[in-house]
Amino acid sequence: xxxxxxxxxxxxxxxxxxxxxxxxxxxxxxxxLLDISKPGGSFFLDRLEEIxxxxxxxxxxxxxxxxxxxxxxxxxxxxxxxxxxxxIEGLAD
Amino acid sequence: MQTSxxxxxxxxxxxxxxxxxxxxLLPGKKAVLVFFETDCPTCQLALPYLSAxxxxxxxxxxxxxxDEASTREFxxxxxxxxxxxxxxxxxxxxxxxxxxxxxxxxxxxxGRVQSKLxxxxxxGLNDLAKALGHAxxxxxxxxxxxxxxxxxxxxxxxxxxxxGPRDGIHFLRRVAEPASRITLKDDIDxxxxxxxxxxxxxxxxxxxxxxxxxMVRAVGLAPESVIxxxxxxxxxxxxxxxxxxAVMAGxxxxxxxxxxxxxxxxxxxxxxxxxxxxxxxxxxxxxxINGPVREELGFWSKQNxxxxxxxxxxxxxxxxxxxLLNIGGxxxxxxxxxxxGNPGKFSFCIAENEEESPWEPFHVTRGLGREQSALSLFAAxxxxxxxxxxxPHGRTVLExxxxxxxxxxxxxxxxxxxxxxxxxxxxxxxxxxDGFSKGQARQFLxxxxxxxxxxxxxxxxxxxxxxxxxxxxxxxxxESCYQKFxxxxxxSIFVAGGTAGxxxxxxxxxxxxPAGSQMVTYPIPDK
Numbered sequence: 001x002x003x004x005x006x007x008x009x010x011x012x013x014x015x016x017x018x019x020x021x022x023x024x025x026x027x028x029x030x031x032x033l034l035d036i037s038k039p040g041g042s043f044f045l046d047r048l049e050e051i052x053x054x055x056x057x058x059x060x061x062x063x064x065x066x067x068x069x070x071x072x073x074x075x076x077x078x079x080x081x082x083x084x085x086x087x088i089e090g091l092a093d
Numbered sequence: 094m095q096t097s098x099x100x101x102x103x104x105x106x107x108x109x110x111x112x113x114x115x116x117x118l119l120p121g122k123k124a125v126l127v128f129f130e131t132d133c134p135t136c137q138l139a140l141p142y143l144s145a146x147x148x149x150x151x152x153x154x155x156x157x158x159x160d161e162a163s164t165r166e167f168x169x170x171x172x173x174x175x176x177x178x179x180x181x182x183x184x185x186x187x188x189x190x191x192x193x194x195x196x197x198x199x200x201x202x203x204g205r206v207q208s209k210l211x212x213x214x215x216x217g218l219n220d221l222a223k224a225l226g227h228a229x230x231x232x233x234x235x236x237x238x239x240x241x242x243x244x245x246x247x248x249x250x251x252x253x254x255x256x257g258p259r260d261g262i263h264f265l266r267r268v269a270e271p272a273s274r275i276t277l278k279d280d281i282d283x284x285x286x287x288x289x290x291x292x293x294x295x296x297x298x299x300x301x302x303x304x305x306x307x308m309v310r311a312v313g314l315a316p317e318s319v320i321x322x323x324x325x326x327x328x329x330x331x332x333x334x335x336x337x338x339a340v341m342a343g344x345x346x347x348x349x350x351x352x353x354x355x356x357x358x359x360x361x362x363x364x365x366x367x368x369x370x371x372x373x374x375x376x377x378x379x380x381x382i383n384g385p386v387r388e389e390l391g392f393w394s395k396q397n398x399x400x401x402x403x404x405x406x407x408x409x410x411x412x413x414x415x416x417l418l419n420i421g422g423x424x425x426x427x428x429x430x431x432x433x434g435n436p437g438k439f440s441f442c443i444a445e446n447e448e449e450s451p452w453e454p455f456h457v458t459r460g461l462g463r464e465q466s467a468l469s470l471f472a473a474x475x476x477x478x479x480x481x482x483x484x485p486h487g488r489t490v491l492e493x494x495x496x497x498x499x500x501x502x503x504x505x506x507x508x509x510x511x512x513x514x515x516x517x518x519x520x521x522x523x524x525x526x527d528g529f530s531k532g533q534a535r536q537f538l539x540x541x542x543x544x545x546x547x548x549x550x551x552x553x554x555x556x557x558x559x560x561x562x563x564x565x566x567x568x569x570x571x572e573s574c575y576q577k578f579x580x581x582x583x584x585s586i587f588v589a590g591g592t593a594g595x596x597x598x599x600x601x602x603x604x605x606x607p608a609g610s611q612m613v614t615y616p617i618p619d620k
Contacts (some may be wrong), residue, residue, distance in 0.1 A: 006302055009420060074244060
């Protein structure tokens with residue numbers, strides 16, 4: 001006899017957002033660096049900022065830092081980063 | 094036609110643009126305009142807070158970026174107490190041009206924008222209330238997070254031709270579609286099918302329609318009622334889907350009255366199950382049961398309390414993990430990134446041995462009545478055993494435990510961790526016999542748990558050293574130490590286990606406090 005079961009899982013799989021268009025290059029662009037506030041993140045991002053400015057000619061590097069790595073970024077930080085051309089989110093440990 | 098001063102948008106003192114009138118807005122009075130979308134979870138969280146303001150002198154007007162039907166439903170479900178208008182064709186939105194919603198604009202008596210707030214931000218909402226001469230409207234301990242980013246404003250969505258909710262999960266609804274029925278062909282083994290699709294790597298009981306219906310009947314709620322949305326994918330945990338997972342785990346129907354508050358507790362923002370499920374750390378949610386429900390449903394609190402000893406503990410803990418896995422999507426081979434994991438992810442549920450405890454039960458310490466059944470949730474590491482069979486005095490037993498407590502998270506890391514001390518009944522009785530109340534025992538553990546300052550070296554940069562400037566230096570047993578915990582409340586005492594054997598256990602935490610996971614305690618309804 002056929003067995004019928006009740007689906008026990010999530011049936012509304014979230015849709016992935018379309019990625020925005022890629023930048024052709026970093027030169028002259030405003031780049032955001034989001035530090036998720038894990039230990040060591042600032043060392044990594046300091047160096048990345050330097051490379052973006054000196055080697056790739058970024059016009060501006062906007063630094064932002066989440067209050068905690070355990071939760072989503074607060075609204076104010078997201079707002080600040082809306083104004084840039086691209087954001088690099090920095091994980092580190 | 095009367096020209097209202099609110100028909101103009103100002104930047105500083107300069108009128109820059111004529112804007113469409115906000116319906117219902119009266120001149121000569123301060124006002125708060127709030128732009129929102131009906132399907133934005135942050136709007137759904139934020140807008141009810143303003144209902145506390147609307148009875149006051151300020152005018153509050155909600156401006157919906159969506160159609161009439163979904164806006165009416167939004168107002169009804171969230172009991173919005175102030176006027177809400179439709180921003181047809183987003184004309185007012187375009188004039189104010191918020192980047193995201195919810196967006197709050199505080200207007201002075203002349204209609205000038207005094208301040209603006211975007212997203213959900215408790216401090217910002219309280220500042221808004223203050224500017225209107227009102228008491229704070231957002232309490233820090235109401236279960237909502239201090240802040241939550243909003244969604245992109247409709248007028249900035251390039252594909253949107255007209256206002257209307259997008260496709261996708263509707264965060265508002267209290268009732269979901271019925272769960273799908275899956276009919277298996279005769280040549281498919283239902284046990285193997287369910288193990289591979291929905292199991293915890295072990296076989297599960299197939300959640301047949303009949304078994305699930307029996308489980309749902311024990312609740313008295315519609316099967317499609319949404320109990321919570323389970324991170325990290327925010328799947329809707331309906332009564333029926335919780336029941337299906339309970340069947341798979343081997344629960345009896347009576348367990349549903351524990352599972353529903355358990356799922357709600359796990360999805361309490363303070364507990365932060367999103368982070369607990371996704372972290373690289375060891376954390377797994379530990380369920381701690383108190384009160385009459387222990388006897389009623391057979392929760393075990395004695396010997397082998399952490400083991401495979403009782404159906405109630407094992408099946409509840411397993412059902413909970415299956416819910417996190419199947420509905421929340423926290424797959425151990427996917428979003429759950431724990432580097433080493435935790436055996437508690439099969440099942441992690443203990444009950445307090447209240448009968449053998451010399452002190453008040455844990456849920457009473459947490460503020461509930463003794464006769465109230467309750468569950469507490471803690472983002473826990475695996476238990477670390479402490480043996481102390483020779484010390485005759487309670488003080489020495491506590492000191493032995495303090496050495497284990499000093500090692501949670503990692504030895505040099507202070508202030509960040511919390512801990513549960515599961516005291517075996519023999520230890521608890523020795524400690525109480527020597528005159529310690531539960532609070533005094535906790536205070537002793539707090540004062541006597543530390544890490545010698547000599548173990549910290551700025552050049553070695555070991556974990557915990559980076560925070561040393563924040564640590565408090567105290568003298569413990571004649572040695573200069575950093576105090577391990579930030580307060581006595583960071584240590585919880587829970588009495589459990591068998592009456593033979595002088596053992597206790599120390600359980601470390603994940604990141605704690607508002608920046609991590611906070612322990613939550615929920616009542617379990619009577620049968």
